[in-house]
Amino acid sequence: MLRFGAGSSDMRKILKDDIFLLRLKLIVIMCKAYLHDYPMGKYRREAIIENARSVFDLLSQISSEYAERYGHIFNLQTYAESKGEKNLYFDVFQQRVHLLAVMAKALAEGSPMGYFRTKALKDNIDSICEVITFNSNVGDIKFLKVA
Amino acid sequence: MRIAIRSNVKIAVVDDDKLTRDLVVNALMYCVNRDVLSFENGFSALAYLDTDKDSPDIIVSDVDMPEMNGLALLESIKKKWPSKICVIMSEDPASEKSASDLGADAFLAKPFKITDLFNIVQKYIVDTE
Numbered sequence: 001m002l003r004f005g006a007g008s009s010d011m012r013k014i015l016k017d018d019i020f021l022l023r024l025k026l027i028v029i030m031c032k033a034y035l036h037d038y039p040m041g042k043y044r045r046e047a048i049i050e051n052a053r054s055v056f057d058l059l060s061q062i063s064s065e066y067a068e069r070y071g072h073i074f075n076l077q078t079y080a081e082s083k084g085e086k087n088l089y090f091d092v093f094q095q096r097v098h099l100l101a102v103m104a105k106a107l108a109e110g111s112p113m114g115y116f117r118t119k120a121l122k123d124n125i126d127s128i129c130e131v132i133t134f135n136s137n138v139g140d141i142k143f144l145k146v147a
Numbered sequence: 148m149r150i151a152i153r154s155n156v157k158i159a160v161v162d163d164d165k166l167t168r169d170l171v172v173n174a175l176m177y178c179v180n181r182d183v184l185s186f187e188n189g190f191s192a193l194a195y196l197d198t199d200k201d202s203p204d205i206i207v208s209d210v211d212m213p214e215m216n217g218l219a220l221l222e223s224i225k226k227k228w229p230s231k232i233c234v235i236m237s238e239d240p241a242s243e244k245s246a247s248d249l250g251a252d253a254f255l256a257k258p259f260k261i262t263d264l265f266n267i268v269q270k271y272i273v274d275t276e
Binding site: 001002003004005006007008009010011012013014016018019022023025026029030039042043044046047048050051054097106141142143144145146147 | 150151152164166167170173174176177179180181182194201236237238239240243246247251252253254255256257258259260261263265266267268269270272273
């Protein structure tokens with residue numbers, strides 16, 4: 001039997017906060033795959049739209065305390081010293097995630113992109129990935145290149 | 148090296164927790180670019196497997212569910228359709244041995260990463276030549 005996921009001593013229930021972070025990382029991968037011109041298809045488009053909606057819904061349910069609880073995975077310390085500053089930068093982070101959800105939904109629905117929208121998408125992804133210290137190389141996920 | 152997603156592959160996700168179920172369905176649907184079935188409990192999943200001649204080839208199921216838990220579902224599936232791939236999810240370390248004893252193909256320990264789901268897809272759904 002193959003084994004995936006958390007180590008035995010780290011196993012626990014998945015919380016709503018975990019779901020948010022998982023969905024955020026998934027939407028980053030979805031957008032990066034789009035930027036790499038990987039094939040979409042009907043179900044991938046549906047999945048992107050659904051994930052964008054879920055990220056948006058979950059975003060409204062988390063607070064700046066999230067950054068405190070998960071400080072070890074948020075790179076806000078690089079930018080913020082005081083708790084007040086951390087809250088400010090987390091507010092900006094939340095807006096960026098909101099924007100990413102909007103961008104993902106738009107590209108999945110076939111909205112025209114163009115150079116500047118593509119650049120804005122890349123820049124937003126880079127900023128978000130800096131905060132959540134997520135280094136996803138979609139090139140390693142070869143099955144995304146086929147549909 | 149040629150890569151292809153197995154044609155006509157059907158996947159089902161069984162979990163009474165909607166947030167987790169929807170996430171796994173969403174991620175798998177995106178990976179394989181095909182519809183993914185979802186069930187809230189083992190009974191409805193088993194009933195579907197019993198009646199549908201094009202039933203899922205791969206079942207990803209949580210353990211802790213009311214009425215019929217994932218281990219009971221696993222046991223039923225492996226008894227009737229031993230070739231179906233069963234991936235068992237759980238937050239309880241004790242479930243791992245039980246899943247193995249009952250013939251699970253894989254165990255997905257919670258909390259998991261998105262890359263864990265990708266690795267499952269790579270292992271069971273992608274053909275490489």
